[in-house]
Amino acid sequence: MIFKYIRGPTPGNLFCSRDSVVHLHMGMDQMGWRLPPRTRPYWWLYYIWSFTTTLITFVYLPYGLTMTGIKKMSSFTTSDLFTYVQTPVNMNAAMMKGITVLLMRRRFFRALEIMDLMDNRCTKMQEKMQVHRSVALCNIIVIIYYCVYFGYLTLAVIGALIIGKTPFYVYNPLVDPEEHFYLTTAIETTALSGLILSNILLDVYPIVYVFTLRTHLELLAQRVKNLRRDPDKSEDQNYAELVDCVKDHKLIVEFGNSMRPMISATMFIQLLSVGLILGFAAVSMQFFTTAIERFVSGFYFFGVLFQTFPFCFLCEQVISDCDSLTNTLFHSEWIGAERRYRTVLVYFIHNVQQSITFTAGGIFPICLNTNLKMAKFAFSVVTIVNEMDLVEKLKRE
Numbered sequence: 294m295i296f297k298y299i300r301g302p303t304p305g306n307l308f309c310s311r312d313s314v315v316h317l318h319m320g321m322d323q324m325g326w327r328l329p330p331r332t333r334p335y336w337w338l339y340y341i342w343s344f345t346t347t348l349i350t351f352v353y354l355p356y357g358l359t360m361t362g363i364k365k366m367s368s369f370t371t372s373d374l375f376t377y378v379q380t381p382v383n384m385n386a387a388m389m390k391g392i393t394v395l396l397m398r399r400r401f402f403r404a405l406e407i408m409d410l411m412d413n414r415c416t417k418m419q420e421k422m423q424v425h426r427s428v429a430l431c432n433i434i435v436i437i438y439y440c441v442y443f444g445y446l447t448l449a450v451i452g453a454l455i456i457g458k459t460p461f462y463v464y465n466p467l468v469d470p471e472e473h474f475y476l477t478t479a480i481e482t483t484a485l486s487g488l489i490l491s492n493i494l495l496d497v498y499p500i501v502y503v504f505t506l507r508t509h510l511e512l513l514a515q516r517v518k519n520l521r522r523d524p525d526k527s528e529d530q531n532y533a534e535l536v537d538c539v540k541d542h543k544l545i546v547e548f549g550n551s552m553r554p555m556i557s558a559t560m561f562i563q564l565l566s567v568g569l570i571l572g573f574a575a576v577s578m579q580f581f582t583t584a585i586e587r588f589v590s591g592f593y594f595f596g597v598l599f600q601t602f603p604f605c606f607l608c609e610q611v612i613s614d615c616d617s618l619t620n621t622l623f624h625s626e627w628i629g630a631e632r633r634y635r636t637v638l639v640y641f642i643h644n645v646q647q648s649i650t651f652t653a654g655g656i657f658p659i660c661l662n663t664n665l666k667m668a669k670f671a672f673s674v675v676t677i678v679n680e681m682d683l684v685e686k687l688k689r690e
C-alpha cells in the first residue's frame with residue numbers, strides 16, 4: 294500500500310489527482326479526522342477512536358506539560374528547561390491548527406470534487422501521465438515528512454534511554470517515572486506519536502493541495518501554448534478551445550479559493566510559532582553537553598524549518614507560474630483571429646494577471662521572504678540570550 298501510489302506511470306493504469314491525498318487520508322483515518330457516515334456497520338467504534346485520539350492529543354498533552362512546568366520546574370537542569378519549553382510551544386500551535394482544520398474539514402471534500410473536474414480536461418495521454426507523476430510526487434512528499442518527523446521522535450527516545458531521562462517530561466499522575474522509567478517512556482512516546490502524526494498532516498496538506506494546483510496550472514499553460522496552432526481547425530473550434538481554457542483557469546482559481554481560508558489560518562499560527570521554536574532550539578544547543586543531545590536538538594531544528602520552508606517555496610513557484618501563464622497568453626497565436634476571440638483573450642489575460650496568492654491570516658504573504666524573517670527572529674532570540682550572558686549565568690547556577 295505504501296509503494297502503490299509512488300510508482301511510475303503505466304499507460305492504462307494511471308492515477309487521478311485525488312490519489313495525491315491517499316497517504317494524507319491514511320494519516321487522517323489513523324487520527325480519526327474522517328468520520329464515517331452512521332449507516333456503516335460499527336461506525337461507533339471509529340467515533341470512540343476519534344474521541345480518544347483527540348482527548349490524548351489536544352487535552353492530555355497540554356495538561357500534562359502544563360503540570361510538568363508547575364510541579365517540576367524547580368528541579369529542572371538548564372538543558373531540561375530548554376528541552377521542556379520547546380514542546381509546549383509546538384504542541385499548542387499544533388492544537389490550534391488541528392482545531393482549525395477540524396472545523397473546516399468539509400473544504401477537503403469540495404477540493405476533491407474540483408480535482409475531478411480538472412482531471413476531466415486532461416484528455417491527452419501526455420497530460421494524464423503528468424498528473425500521474427504529480428500524484429506520485431505528492432505521496433513521496435508525505436512519506437518524506439513521515440520519515441523526518443518520526444525520525445526525530447526515534448532519536449529523542451533513543452537519547453532519553455541513553456541518558457536515563459524521559460524524552461518529553463510529560464506529567465503522569467498514575468505512573469512515577471523514577472520507579473517505572475521504561476513504562477513512562479513508552480506512554481510518552483505513544484502519546485507524542487499522535488501529536489507528531491497530527492503535525493505531519495497539518496504541515497503537509499497545504500503542500501499536497503497547492504502542488505496539485507500548480508500541476509494543473511502547468512497543464513493549462515501547455516493548452517494555451519497550443520491555441521490556434523492546428524491549421525485544420527476552424528475559428529469556431531479555436532474559439533471553443535479558448536473558452537475551455539478560461540473555464541479551466543476559473544476551476545483552478547476556485548480550487549485555490551476552496552483551500553485558502555484553511556491554509557491562511559494554519560500557516561499564520563505556524564509562522565508565528567516557528568521563530569520562537571527555532572530560537573529555543575538554537576539556544577538549547579549551547580547548554581547540551583553530550584553529543585546525542587546536540588544531535589537530537591539539531592535534527593529538531595531541521596524539522597522545524599521543514600514545517601514552513603517547502604510550502605513558502607511552493608507559493609513562490611505558483612506566483613511565478615501565473616506570471617508565466619500571462620506571458621504565454623500574450624505570445625499565443627492570436628494575430629489574425631476573430632474579434633470575439635481577441636475579446637475573450639483580453640478578458641482571460643486580465644484574470645490571469647491576478648496571481649493566485651496565499652496569505653497568513655490575511656496579514657502577510659506566504660513566501661520565502663516571510664519565512665526568512667521568521668528565521669531571523671530565531672537568531673534575534675539567540676543574540677539577546679548571548680548579550681545578556683544568560684548561558685554562562687545559568688551554567689554557573
